[in-house]
Amino acid sequence: MAVTLHDVARAAGVSIKTVSNVINDYPHIRESTRARVLEAIAELGYQPNLSARGLRSGRTGAISLIIPDLKNAYFAELADAVMRAAGEHDLVVMIQQSGGMRERELEVLHGPRMRMVDGVLFSVLALGQDDAHLLDIPTPLVMLGERIFNGPADHVTMKNVEASRAATEHLIGLGCRRILAFGAHENEVIGSAGLRLTGYKQAIEAAGRPLDESLIVNVGNWHRSDGAEAMRAALARGLQFDGLVAFNDSIALGAMRVLQEAGIRIPEDVAVIGFDDIDETRYSLPSLSTIDPGREEIARTAVSVLMERIADPASERPPREYEADFRVVVRESTMGRAS
Amino acid sequence: MAVTLHDVARAAGVSIKTVSNVINDYPHIRESTRARVLEAIAELGYQPNLSARGLRSGRTGAISLIIPDLKNAYFAELADAVMRAAGEHDLVVMIQQSGGMRERELEVLHGPRMRMVDGVLFSVLALGQDDAHLLDIPTPLVMLGERIFNGPADHVTMKNVEASRAATEHLIGLGCRRILAFGAHENEVIGSAGLRLTGYKQAIEAAGRPLDESLIVNVGNWHRSDGAEAMRAALARGLQFDGLVAFNDSIALGAMRVLQEAGIRIPEDVAVIGFDDIDETRYSLPSLSTIDPGREEIARTAVSVLMERIADPASERPPREYEADFRVVVRESTMGRAS
DNA sequence: CTGAAAGCGCTAACAA
DNA sequence: TTGTTAGCGCTTTCAG
Numbered sequence: 001m002a003v004t005l006h007d008v009a010r011a012a013g014v015s016i017k018t019v020s021n022v023i024n025d026y027p028h029i030r031e032s033t034r035a036r037v038l039e040a041i042a043e044l045g046y047q048p049n050l051s052a053r054g055l056r057s058g059r060t061g062a063i064s065l066i067i068p069d070l071k072n073a074y075f076a077e078l079a080d081a082v083m084r085a086a087g088e089h090d091l092v093v094m095i096q097q098s099g100g101m102r103e104r105e106l107e108v109l110h111g112p113r114m115r116m117v118d119g120v121l122f123s124v125l126a127l128g129q130d131d132a133h134l135l136d137i138p139t140p141l142v143m144l145g146e147r148i149f150n151g152p153a154d155h156v157t158m159k160n161v162e163a164s165r166a167a168t169e170h171l172i173g174l175g176c177r178r179i180l181a182f183g184a185h186e187n188e189v190i191g192s193a194g195l196r197l198t199g200y201k202q203a204i205e206a207a208g209r210p211l212d213e214s215l216i217v218n219v220g221n222w223h224r225s226d227g228a229e230a231m232r233a234a235l236a237r238g239l240q241f242d243g244l245v246a247f248n249d250s251i252a253l254g255a256m257r258v259l260q261e262a263g264i265r266i267p268e269d270v271a272v273i274g275f276d277d278i279d280e281t282r283y284s285l286p287s288l289s290t291i292d293p294g295r296e297e298i299a300r301t302a303v304s305v306l307m308e309r310i311a312d313p314a315s316e317r318p319p320r321e322y323e324a325d326f327r328v329v330v331r332e333s334t335m336g337r338a339s
Numbered sequence: 340m341a342v343t344l345h346d347v348a349r350a351a352g353v354s355i356k357t358v359s360n361v362i363n364d365y366p367h368i369r370e371s372t373r374a375r376v377l378e379a380i381a382e383l384g385y386q387p388n389l390s391a392r393g394l395r396s397g398r399t400g401a402i403s404l405i406i407p408d409l410k411n412a413y414f415a416e417l418a419d420a421v422m423r424a425a426g427e428h429d430l431v432v433m434i435q436q437s438g439g440m441r442e443r444e445l446e447v448l449h450g451p452r453m454r455m456v457d458g459v460l461f462s463v464l465a466l467g468q469d470d471a472h473l474l475d476i477p478t479p480l481v482m483l484g485e486r487i488f489n490g491p492a493d494h495v496t497m498k499n500v501e502a503s504r505a506a507t508e509h510l511i512g513l514g515c516r517r518i519l520a521f522g523a524h525e526n527e528v529i530g531s532a533g534l535r536l537t538g539y540k541q542a543i544e545a546a547g548r549p550l551d552e553s554l555i556v557n558v559g560n561w562h563r564s565d566g567a568e569a570m571r572a573a574l575a576r577g578l579q580f581d582g583l584v585a586f587n588d589s590i591a592l593g594a595m596r597v598l599q600e601a602g603i604r605i606p607e608d609v610a611v612i613g614f615d616d617i618d619e620t621r622y623s624l625p626s627l628s629t630i631d632p633g634r635e636e637i638a639r640t641a642v643s644v645l646m647e648r649i650a651d652p653a654s655e656r657p658p659r660e661y662e663a664d665f666r667v668v669v670r671e672s673t674m675g676r677a678s
Numbered sequence: 679c680t681g682a683a684a685g686c687g688c689t690a691a692c693a694a
Numbered sequence: 695t696t697g698t699t700a701g702c703g704c705t706t707t708c709a710g
Contacts, residue, residue, distance in 0.1 A: 002454075004688085005687065014696075015697045016687095016688085017689085017690085017696070017699095020688070020689065028696090030696090033695080047451045047454050048451055049394070049454060049686085049687050050451065050455040051390050051391075051393035051394040051454075051455070051686085051687080052390075052394045053687080053689075054390035055390040055688075055703065056687080056689045056690085056701085056702055057688080057689060057690095057702090058702080060455070062433065069419070070418050070422070073415075076410060076415040077410055079409050079434070080408070080409040080410050083434065084436075092455070093433065094431055094433050095418070095432060112386045112389065113389070113431050114386075115386050116399070138341070224619075253622065254622060257622065260624060282564075283563040283564065284596075285596045285624070341703095343703055345703085353680075355681085355703095357679090357681080359704070359705065360680085367679055368679070369679065387704075390703080391702070391705090392704055394704075395704045395706080396686090396706095397686085679710105680709100680710085682708090682709080683706100683709105684705105684706090686704090686705090686706105687702105689700105689702090690699100690701100691699090691700085692698085692699085692700100693696100693697080693698075694695105694696085694698095
């Protein structure tokens with residue numbers, strides 16, 4: 001059997017409460033006592049039973065991170081950032097994949113596992129604005145992503161509209177005349193695709209240009225292969241363009257590949273900018289200009305907001321919206337063009 | 340406060356034991372009783388307190404996965420496979436990153452968090468054969484990776500030597516005369532680099548060719564930028580070759596980029612094959628031939644072996660070594676060459 | 679087939 | 695400054 005507080009107490013010749021005090025850094029302990037207890041702990045190799053502590057204190061020291069899919073580089077990097085931020089608060093992270101499926105998102109969110117963690121970070125993908133009421137769960141919750149705003153929980157996101165506008169303006173500044181909005185979702189207003197399209201339109205309009213609907217290209221999923229496929233179709237129907245704002249990096253990379261296969265040079269013939277700043281963009285050929293969405297800041301903010309809610313679950317403070325700062329990252333795919 | 344078994348028992352007019360029986364699918368319950376209890380559970384929205392259950396039963400239903408770094412695509416895909424395999428056993432996964440640092444690996448492995456999970460999957464990177472004794476922990480453990488063999492715990496890995504040999508033979512079969520072993524680690528025998536180099540040497544030898552030491556290129560870390568850098572240096576010193584076996588996909592992709600910048604065509608001038616079959620290899624330009632290390636099988640095997648150990652922690656069965664099957668995946672980077 | 683009661687290891691009132 | 699004690703919610707003998 002494992003060593004318990006009792007064993008340590010007996011070995012150190014003190015009561016179990018004293019051992020508990022030492023472990024929990026209770027301030028008023030005689031130095032000699034503390035030393036004796038610590039020695040006993042080391043000697044016996046005592047480690048606290050976290051289930052017991054969780055039962056008693058109501059805290060487990062774990063949080064859950066719900067994301068669509070770790071194979072997606074964006075979410076893997078988000079998870080990494082979250083785990084490092086959580087580590088600084090001595091929290092451990094349970095990751096649960098939703099596959100971006102509505103049923104699964106709800107299942108995970110309302111499942112019994114939520115009772116195993118102190119709080120949840122939920123990167124929403126399938127649920128939408130109309131489902132906001134379903135997010136009202138007993139566990140402290142912070143939402144991530146662009147699907148639900150002003151819901152019943154705190155929300156950390158990026159400046160989608162502004163960032164997309166800045167990306168588009170970057171291409172306009174390069175002298176691009178016909179800029180593709182690549183990755184739209186039909187009829188979506190809220191959501192990454194909808195918001196980024198809005199930013200694109202704002203930039204075009206601010207430049208005093210007419211909006212050419214034929215330059216808006218839908219890409220259903222945002223995997224590399226979807227980007228490649230959509231670009232292949234666009235070229236097949238003879239679409240003409242000299243700039244490309246992709247709504248994420250993966251489809252940008254997929255599109256770049258197809259462009260290059262077609263003998264189109266980047267950035268000379270077409271300048272390309274993506275979205276997310278995943279690691280890979282630094283190493284593609286050419287390296288990909290993109291938007292750094294402030295992932296680190298998002299993760300840090302989300303964890304600390306969650307910590308506050310955990311610390312004071314009864315707080316009456318209404319849910320808040322947080323927006324991380326973005327940055328236009330200029331790389332080869334938009335560099336060296338005449339401006 | 341949350342709903343407890345007592346509340347459900349009271350609502351259903353039965354004892355707490357009966358509710359517990361229903362929840363745990365105890366077979367001998369009158370149907371009418373079961374129905375009444377289930378109704379009460381649904382009505383009150385009862386969810387079991389997992390800490391209490393964990394304290395009482397000694398099981399938490401969670402396992403820990405220790406990996407170096409989620410930003411590394413290989414480990415992200417491994418984590419995904421593990422989480423899906425674990426899900427099939429109703430296990431949830433806590434991911435902990437070691438950064439591939441020795442101190443951190445030990446810290447995590449011996450930390451108190453291990454008492455929060457039923458078992459651990461540990462993808463070893465920094466610890467080596469001499470540290471095998473440090474893996475003797477009270478929590479059921481399954482090791483992954485190529486660093487420690489025949490240690491005190493079950494071990495699931497891939498056929499490194501055979502796979503590397505097969506990759507090399509694939510290039511030999513294509514007619515390559517000077518094949519680079521790309522990604523070696525000086526003096527390493529055990530470990531991914533060491534084993535894969537062994538496979539390379541076996542293939543060269545079996546083909547009746549002399550081993551040319553100058554074709555063995557060290558690459559310290561295995562990130563894309565390291566591959567690019569090593570290739571740049573190789574070209575600078577005038578190294579001549581027409582084939583490239585990279586010991587992982589990332590350095591293969593980095594090297595490909597540098598080769599292409601130098602005007603070297605793939606596969607016409609240099610045929611390239613990588614290792615790991617990360618998602619990205621399907622979409623690079625050209626797509627990258629590689630070794631599928633049997634990640635799915637590794638994950639499934641690891642989880643089920645761990646489950647067995649958890650089910651019978653006192654088992655005297657000695658630790659076992661498992662090897663997943665590999666597969667040579669031929670893509671554009673080695674296709675269409677005269678054979 | 680169901681109920682009563684003990685106790686998993688810990689924290690936190692309350693005492694001393 | 696330290697000890698005593700009562701549960702946290704659940705599973706599990708042991709009776710009935």
